[in-house]
Amino acid sequence: xxxxxxxxxxxxxxxxxxxxxxxxxxxxxxxxxxxxxxxxxxxxxxxxxxxxxxxxxxxxxxxxxxxxxxxxxxxxxxxxxxxxxxxxxxxxxxxxxxxxxxxxxxxxxxxxxxxxxxxxxxxxxxxxxxxxxxxxxxxxxxxxxxxxxxxxxxxxxxxxxxxxxxxxxxxxxxxxxxxxxxxxxxxxxxxxxxxxxxxxxxxxxxxxxxxxxxxxxxxxxxxxxxxxxxx
Numbered sequence: 001x002x003x004x005x006x007x008x009x010x011x012x013x014x015x016x017x018x019x020x021x022x023x024x025x026x027x028x029x030x031x032x033x034x035x036x037x038x039x040x041x042x043x044x045x046x047x048x049x050x051x052x053x054x055x056x057x058x059x060x061x062x063x064x065x066x067x068x069x070x071x072x073x074x075x076x077x078x079x080x081x082x083x084x085x086x087x088x089x090x091x092x093x094x095x096x097x098x099x100x101x102x103x104x105x106x107x108x109x110x111x112x113x114x115x116x117x118x119x120x121x122x123x124x125x126x127x128x129x130x131x132x133x134x135x136x137x138x139x140x141x142x143x144x145x146x147x148x149x150x151x152x153x154x155x156x157x158x159x160x161x162x163x164x165x166x167x168x169x170x171x172x173x174x175x176x177x178x179x180x181x182x183x184x185x186x187x188x189x190x191x192x193x194x195x196x197x198x199x200x201x202x203x204x205x206x207x208x209x210x211x212x213x214x215x216x217x218x219x220x221x222x223x224x225x226x227x228x229x230x231x
């Protein structure tokens with residue numbers, strides 16, 4: 001049988017694109033809709049200080065006993081209850097509608113590898129207690145940080161500071177073949193004066209966030225994922 005270079009090159013090209021198609025992690029189908037169907041705990045609780053991640057098992061166990069119940073309880077509103085990122089509808093390759101906080105909202109889609117960044121089309125005016133939002137763990141922890149257009153003092157009554165900031169809503173959706181997931185970060189922030197705050201953040205974590213912590217801060221972190229099923 002005579003070897004034909006052109007036929008061989010054509011065969012290799014077809015096989016290459018066929019392989020790429022099979023390995024494609026996710027393809028947005030216009031008008032497809034996904035609803036949340038289960039909750040999954042990712043890994044174990046992790047502890048961070050300004051020096052980095054704590055590896056001492058006795059210290060981790062102590063903070064696990066202190067904070068795990070609070071962090072877990074804060075996921076109940078994600079699943080099985082409704083109210084947060086309940087349904088994701090892909091209008092087309094560039095637009096989505098999300099049912100969140102009992103209303104539909106419009107988002108633009110940006111692809112980042114296997115992640116989809118859904119950015120709200122409306123401006124939001126939110127508040128941060130105690131410090132500017134960009135100086136809090138709730139901002140530092142985000143791998144995909146939301147755009148902050150302005151920050152300003154709203155109130156300083158009685159020594160309690162409230163700051164405002166202008167932003168757009170951001171959801172980070174992970175895709176694996178035909179599976180859609182939303183990663184949630186539960187943070188427990190503890191300071192020496194006894195204050196303890198729990199942050200519930202829909203994003204992926206930037207584990208270098210500890211570099212922005214104060215030397216007196218201790219952070220506990222637990223990740224969860226909400227899985228979505230196609231309707």
